[in-house]
Amino acid sequence: MSSKAVRTGAHFMSGDEACAEGGMAAGCSFFAGYPITPATEVAERMSIRLPQVGGVYIQMEDEIASMAAIIGASCAGAKAMTSTSGPGFSLMMENIGLAAMMEVPCVVVNIQRGGPSTGLPTLVGQQDVMQCRWGSHGDYEVIALSPESPQEAFELTIEAFNLSEKYRTPVVLLSDEVVGHMTEKVIIPDSKKIKTLSRKLPKKKPENFIPYAHEEDDVPPMAIAGEGYHVHATGLTHDELGYPAINADAQERLVQRLIRKIRNHAEEIIRTEDAFLDDAEIIVVSYGCSARAAREVVETARASGMKIGMIRLITLWPFCEKKIAELAALERVKKFVVCEINAGQIAYEVERCAGGKAETILAGFMGGRIFTPEELYRVVREAAE
Amino acid sequence: MPLDAGRREIVLGKVNIISHRCKGCRYCIEFCPSNTLAESEDFNEKGYHPPYVKSDAKCVNCNYCETICPEFAIFVTELEPRNLLSEDVVKTQSRARRRTRRE
Amino acid sequence: MKIRFIDAEAPPASRILENLAAGHGDHPLDRYLKKGRIPHIWCSGCGNGILLTAFVKAMEKGNFDTKKTVVVSGIGCIGRAAGYLDLDTYHTTHGRAIPFATGLKLANPKLNVVVISGDGDLFAIGGNHFIHAARRNVDITLICSNNFNYGMTGGQGGPTTPLESKTTTTPYGCSEHPFNLVYLAKASGAVYVARWTALHTHELRDSIIHSVNKPGFCFVEAITPCPTAHGRRNKLGDGLSMMKSYRDNSVLTTELDPEDTAIGLKGKIAVGEFVNIDKPTFMDMYDECAICRANAPKKSKKS
Numbered sequence A: 001m002s003s004k005a006v007r008t009g010a011h012f013m014s015g016d017e018a019c020a021e022g023g024m025a026a027g028c029s030f031f032a033g034y035p036i037t038p039a040t041e042v043a044e045r046m047s048i049r050l051p052q053v054g055g056v057y058i059q060m061e062d063e064i065a066s067m068a069a070i071i072g073a074s075c076a077g078a079k080a081m082t083s084t085s086g087p088g089f090s091l092m093m094e095n096i097g098l099a100a101m102m103e104v105p106c107v108v109v110n111i112q113r114g115g116p117s118t119g120l121p122t123l124v125g126q127q128d129v130m131q132c133r134w135g136s137h138g139d140y141e142v143i144a145l146s147p148e149s150p151q152e153a154f155e156l157t158i159e160a161f162n163l164s165e166k167y168r169t170p171v172v173l174l175s176d177e178v179v180g181h182m183t184e185k186v187i188i189p190d191s192k193k194i195k196t197l198s199r200k201l202p203k204k205k206p207e208n209f210i211p212y213a214h215e216e217d218d219v220p221p222m223a224i225a226g227e228g229y230h231v232h233a234t235g236l237t238h239d240e241l242g243y244p245a246i247n248a249d250a251q252e253r254l255v256q257r258l259i260r261k262i263r264n265h266a267e268e269i270i271r272t273e274d275a276f277l278d279d280a281e282i283i284v285v286s287y288g289c290s291a292r293a294a295r296e297v298v299e300t301a302r303a304s305g306m307k308i309g310m311i312r313l314i315t316l317w318p319f320c321e322k323k324i325a326e327l328a329a330l331e332r333v334k335k336f337v338v339c340e341i342n343a344g345q346i347a348y349e350v351e352r353c354a355g356g357k358a359e360t361i362l363a364g365f366m367g368g369r370i371f372t373p374e375e376l377y378r379v380v381r382e383a384a385e
Numbered sequence B: 001m002p003l004d005a006g007r008r009e010i011v012l013g014k015v016n017i018i019s020h021r022c023k024g025c026r027y028c029i030e031f032c033p034s035n036t037l038a039e040s041e042d043f044n045e046k047g048y049h050p051p052y053v054k055s056d057a058k059c060v061n062c063n064y065c066e067t068i069c070p071e072f073a074i075f076v077t078e079l080e081p082r083n084l085l086s087e088d089v090v091k092t093q094s095r096a097r098r099r100t101r102r103e
Numbered sequence C: 001m002k003i004r005f006i007d008a009e010a011p012p013a014s015r016i017l018e019n020l021a022a023g024h025g026d027h028p029l030d031r032y033l034k035k036g037r038i039p040h041i042w043c044s045g046c047g048n049g050i051l052l053t054a055f056v057k058a059m060e061k062g063n064f065d066t067k068k069t070v071v072v073s074g075i076g077c078i079g080r081a082a083g084y085l086d087l088d089t090y091h092t093t094h095g096r097a098i099p100f101a102t103g104l105k106l107a108n109p110k111l112n113v114v115v116i117s118g119d120g121d122l123f124a125i126g127g128n129h130f131i132h133a134a135r136r137n138v139d140i141t142l143i144c145s146n147n148f149n150y151g152m153t154g155g156q157g158g159p160t161t162p163l164e165s166k167t168t169t170t171p172y173g174c175s176e177h178p179f180n181l182v183y184l185a186k187a188s189g190a191v192y193v194a195r196w197t198a199l200h201t202h203e204l205r206d207s208i209i210h211s212v213n214k215p216g217f218c219f220v221e222a223i224t225p226c227p228t229a230h231g232r233r234n235k236l237g238d239g240l241s242m243m244k245s246y247r248d249n250s251v252l253t254t255e256l257d258p259e260d261t262a263i264g265l266k267g268k269i270a271v272g273e274f275v276n277i278d279k280p281t282f283m284d285m286y287d288e289c290a291i292c293r294a295n296a297p298k299k300s301k302k303s
Helices: A015-026 A040-052 A063-075 A086-102 A129-134 A150-167 A177-181 A248-263 A288-303 A321-329 A346-354 A373-384 B027-031 B064-068 C013-017 C028-032 C048-061 C078-084 C097-107 C119-125 C127-136 C181-188 C201-213 C227-233 C239-249 C282-295
Strands: A009-014 A030-033 A056-059 A080-084 A106-114 A120-124 A143-145 A170-176 A183-188 A232-234 A272-275 A282-286 A308-313 A315-317 A335-340 A359-364 B013-017 B037-039 B051-053 B074-078 C069-073 C088-091 C112-118 C141-146 C192-197 C218-223 C250-252 C269-276
Touching: A009 A015, A015 A040, A015 A080, A015 A106, A015 A150, A015 A170, A015 A177, A015 A183, A030 A040, A030 A063, A030 C097, A040 A056, A040 A080, A040 A177, A040 C282, A056 C097, A056 C282, A063 A080, A063 A086, A063 A106, A063 C097, A063 C127, A080 A086, A086 A106, A086 A129, A086 A170, A086 A232, A106 A150, A106 A177, A120 A177, A129 A143, A129 A170, A129 A315, A143 A150, A150 A170, A150 A177, A150 A183, A170 A177, A170 A288, A177 A288, A232 C078, A282 A288, A282 A373, A288 A308, A288 A335, A288 A373, A321 A346, A335 A346, A335 A373, A346 A359, A359 A373, B013 B051, B027 B037, B027 B064, B027 C239, B064 B074, B064 C048, B064 C201, C028 C048, C048 C078, C048 C112, C048 C141, C048 C201, C069 C078, C069 C097, C078 C088, C078 C112, C088 C097, C097 C112, C097 C119, C097 C127, C097 C282, C112 C119, C112 C201, C119 C127, C119 C141, C119 C181, C127 C181, C141 C201, C181 C192, C181 C218, C181 C269, C192 C201, C201 C218, C227 C239, C239 C250
Parallel strands: A030 A056, A030 A080, A080 A106, A106 A170, A143 A170, A232 C088, A282 A308, A282 A335, A335 A359, C069 C088, C069 C112, C112 C141, C141 C218, C192 C218, C250 C269
Antiparallel strands: A009 A183, A106 A120, A143 A315, A272 A308, B013 B074, B037 B051, C192 C269
16 A cells, blocks of 8 residues: 555656655654755655655754754654765764664665765765774664665665664665666555564653663663653763763673674674575675676676676675675685775675685775776686686 | 731741752852851761851741752741741841932 | 673662662752752852752743653753753763754654753854754753853863953963854844843743743853852852852843843853744744645646
8 A cells, every 4th residue: 555655656766765765664754964965865855755744854054963863853752864975974973873872763874975075976985884884983883784776775774764773773774876876666565565663662660660771682672752751861871770870880781782782683684695605616795886787797707607606785784794704614715806886895894704714805996986897807807717 | 016017927938958968169158138057167978068057047938048059958948937026027227228319 | 703791790670770769859859850860960169050950940830741841961061960850861962962952852842852051062062053953943942051161171261261261271361252142042043042140040940931931942041150160260269259240240131232242251241031032933834834735735737
C-alpha cells in the first residue's frame, strides 16, 4: 500500500532523492540541514516531503547546528536525519561525538565529494571514510553504510535508521557524488513490506529507572523528553544515572560499553556482497560508485579465465575484519586489490586485517571522476602477473 | 501603638538553616531587610561560617534569604500570625520623613 | 589483535539508587531538584546558584508542568544547572544548546524548552545560533548567566568582558568592545528581552515565568557575580561587595533604548524589561506556510 510517507511504485530518481525517500519510508519526521553540493537535493526533497506528513524540515544556520538539532529532535522522540558533504561533515564531527556519548539515534547522510577543504564541490571522492570512523575526538564506534545505486540508497537509508534506533548510535550513510546524482529506476515497495525498527523504551516506572543501567546487549532503553522520566543526558563522562562523573571508573565503564555495544554486534551489522570468492586468488574490495566499475572488471577478468573474486562493502564500519582475515589465511588467496577514490583508506584496513598473509594493492586516485574499467583492469592484470 | 492594633495581625517567619550546605557568602545576612541573621563563629563541615538567627530577631517571613541563597541552604516557614504587640512597633525614628515643601 | 581491556564492572541497580535520597528534602525546594545532586559545583558567592533558585521559584510560582518542561544547557559553570533540575535535562556541547533546543521544541511542540547557559557559550561560540534562533522566533526561552568572563576555565576574557577589564587572557586590560546582550537580542528579533542582576531575585523569577509562558524567542539576561575569577582580578571584592555594587548601581528603566544599555566594568547597570512584543513563532509560520499548503487539496487543472 502506498501512503503519504511511502510512495510505493517504480520511480526514476537520483540517489539523493532516494535517500530522502528512504528516510520518509523509515519514519523520519525531522530533518535539519544546510545547503551543500552535492547533498542539497536530499534537503530539497525533504523540504517538500516532510510537511506532507506533518514533519518538520528546518534549514539551520550551519552544519554544526543541523547536527545539534537532529540530536535534540531525536531526544524528543522523533526519527531525525541530516545530509551534507565533506566540508559540512567536518563541522558535524563535534556533535556526532555528542550523539555517540549521549547514545542518541540519528542518521547523517554524507554525499562525498573530492577534498581536502572545499575541494571539488560537484565532483566525486571517497575520502571521508576514515574521517567517518575517527573524525570526532575520543574513542567511539560508528556505523557507516555505503550504497552503490539509488535503489540501494533508498534501502540503506531505511537500514541506517533501523540500526541507529537499535543500537542508539549515530549512523552515517556514506554515499558519494556519483551515486547521489545518478538517476536510475528506484522501486519503492509496499509500505507493509518495509521493516522499520524503533528504539527500546523504558518499561520501568520513572522512580526505578536507571537511564544507563547495564543491559544484556549493552543498549539501554531510551527515555524521551516529556514522558516524565526526568532524565539527564550529558556529553560529559557520566555514571549509570546519567550524571557527570569525572573519574577513571566511570570513564572505563561508559566508554567500554559504548565500544562493546557495536563491536559485540559487528557480525549482525556487517553486510557485504560477495562474488566468485570460492576459488579466487585475487580479491577486489570496493564500495560505493567504485564498486560499479570494479564489478565490470571482475566479470571481464573472470571471462578471460582469471581467478578473481570480489567483495563489495555495504557496511564500511564496523569493518569486516573477520572475513578479510579468514580469506587472507587461505593458501590460494594471494592479493587484495582495493579500489577506492582516495589515497588509501579502506586499503589500510584490508592490509591490517590481512596481517601480511596476502598482499594488499591500492587502486586509487584523488577524485573528480570515477574509475574507468580499463584503468582498473590494468591494475588487476598487473596484480595477476 | 496604632489605635487599631488590637485588630491587626502580624506575619512572622521561622528561619531554617541547613548549615552543612552553606558556603558562607553572607548574602542572607547582608540583605535580610529585618536584620535577622548573623554569622556564627562555628565552622560547618566545609569550613564556612553559616548564619544563625539572632536572639532578638524578628523574621517577617519575606523569604528573601531563601531566594538569595545560592545553595538551597536556608528557608523560611510561616508561623501562626499573632496580634500586634507594643514591642513590635519600631521605636527608632523613621528615615522616611515627610517631604519638605522645597521639593 | 587480542584486546584485553581493564576490568570495569557496573554496580548493581540497588546500589546505584541507594544513598541518593540522603539529605534530599531538607529544603522545601529540593522537590524541584534531582536527588543526590546538591551541593552544586559553584564557588561561594557565585550568582549561578541564585539564578538556579530563581528558576526553581519560577517553576513553583508559575506552576510549570514538570513533565513537559525541558532544560537544555551548554558548557561552562552555569551549564551544570541543567543537571540539578528534576526535569528532562540535556547538557550539550559548547555553544550548541540553542540548536539542540530548537530540535527538541520543533520535534515536540508541546514541550516548554528553556535554555540556561552562559555568556561565553551563548554569545561567542554559540553567537551565530543565538541570532538565528531569535530571527526565526523559535518558541524557546533563553536564560543567560552573564558573569563577564569564562569562569569554568579560570577566568578568560570573552564576548561580554568590559573594556579595560582584567582577565587571565587580558592581563593588561581588555581591548575588545563587548556585546550589549539586550541590544543584540532586540536587534536579532527576540520578542521578550529583560535584564536583571542576581540581586533582583523576584524580578528574575517573574521574567522567567513570563518568558516560559510567552510564545516566541524570549531572552532573560541575569548579571551574576563571579567573585573567584572576574571579581578578584578586577578588584571588585568578594561576592558580597559585587552584589552591593549591583544594589547601588542598578537603574530600573523602561524608557531606555536598548542601544544605551551597555555595561561597563564599573558604573550603572540598566535593568528592566526592554522588549515585549508579539510576533508569530517559527511553528506558527511553518504550519501556515508549509504544512497547510503541502496538504491542501490539489486544484484540478480543468476548472
